[in-house]
Amino acid sequence: MTTILERPTATEADPGHTPRRRPASRSDHPLWFLVPALALLGVFFIAPTVFNFVYAFTDWSSFKTEISFVGLENFRDLLGNGSLISDLRITVIYAALVAVFQNLFGLLLALLLERDTRVNRFARVAFFVPVIMSALAVGYVFQALLKPDGGLNAMLSFVLPGEVSVAWLGSTTWTVVVVALVHAWKWMGLSMLIYLAGLKTISEDVLEAARLDGASSWQVFRQIKFPLLAPAVTFNVATALLGSMNGFDIVQATTEGGPGGSTELLNIFIFRTFGQGLFAQATTMSLTLFLVVAVLAFPVIYLLRRRERVL
């Protein structure tokens, strides 16, 4: 089994080391080519990020004309009323749920639609349509579908005995899971395509050899396909985590952070407090999001990368 775990296609060649005939002279690739892009990045990305670290410690709001430093007061307030911890927890839970669901659905769809038949090609294109749709629109569709007297309950009532009238978006415990499922529904087509591309890179000889050795389809999946999909898993988990940490549209359109703040992501809080004119508090939460993504994203990507190399 170990021999077939080697990756069939030698794509490891580092593209960073293209052989060069003669050392490029400095004036061939002048540094001023960098200036316009760096200027835009500096003004519109880096400067606001630096401002984040400054204004999170002020009392900037729409109610005052002057801005003054207040130290850690914003953090103390947000910790004191519990919103920092609870929003942070919800954001991380939401991101983790989305990463799990989106990858699970994407992988199941990829395995289901793996063969190149006419039906499968149609289905793949169809599952990609939600990816190109506006997330806000998707949110409204599911808000309607998940109403207590909406389409999902009607369908369940048809199948199950008795009348089903679950308030899918009304539970302070489970709604975050439901909304994560909606998020995963929107993006599962992308994960599916990436898993399909990953499956394509697996050599048919390897699969055939395993089958001739008497491997069951589950063994073929667990021992061969899944390990060889590691790069696809890395990409899908990383993008799903980042996308959902930054989530806003779907949650805003389905629950607006409710019920009882149980689906209030950091971005929902930022939007709401900004609308109330509490700019410093919104900035504090924005800084929190920045730090959490920075702290979580890099180790996650690093770990997934290392797993790839081990396999």
Add this chain to the structure above:
Amino acid sequence: MSAVSLPPSPGRAPAAPAGPTGPRRPGPLARFGQPVVALGAVALLLGVPFWLILATASKPHAEALDPDLSAPSRWQLGENVATVVQDGHMVSAFLGSLLVMVPSVLVVLVLGSMASWVLARRATRPLAVVYALCISGIVLPPAVVTIVLLLRQLGLAGTAVGMIGVYCGMYLSTVIFFVTGFVRTIPTELEEAARVDGAGPVRVFFQIVFPLLRPVLATATILICLYIWNDVFYALFVIGGRIDTLPLNLYQVASSGLYLQNWELIFAYIVVMSLPLLVVFALAQRRIISGVTGGAVK
């Protein structure tokens, strides 16, 4: 899943490749069961939501108060669309979406490619740091609140230029990441030949290098158009209430008290708003799919 990948009977010798996917010989259950499962999944997971959109968008107001999966008693999609195009200011929203998207995409493609070219060709340690800084925006979220403050100080708050600048700051990272990797795979001989002929860096870049970047720029264009066209979060902060865009107006139609419960209009809006993207997708489906997935799996 067993229906998808039943193992072949162990006694049979491997047959010649049956198609592009190779010599998979699905059993009878897989051959007839798999398409049924696939189409069933499409019908259940996609058919239901899409039917809900279309049916509700076509209903008279009274029937759409509680949106369900029933068919409208009278199809009036056209009327609802006409209403929402009028009341939702969809024409100006469409133009507003174009107004912020097109310049943003052009600017990030040209400036991002210029930077990527130098970053790819000059492998020095300081530039490696600059590169890391440039692509950090792929992972790190933009500081959306202080951006507004900055735009106010620059006098760009609520303007298209401000919004374009914000999108550029967000998506330059993506372009630089994609293009730098691509430039490294282009041999330098072409550039050198032009240089021997006396072309300066500007001509070398715009006449030789930039045209070669077409495939990777197509990918980046698709991704960035998708993000910007559908963006509502950053637009709400920067140009909300000042400039109409399609998602902003959808948000207004759906959340303003005037339209509360007007599901037929919300869904008619969604139908019209999704059409341009669906048409583009239908025309350039292969390109889009390979663009979005390309580079993800190495």
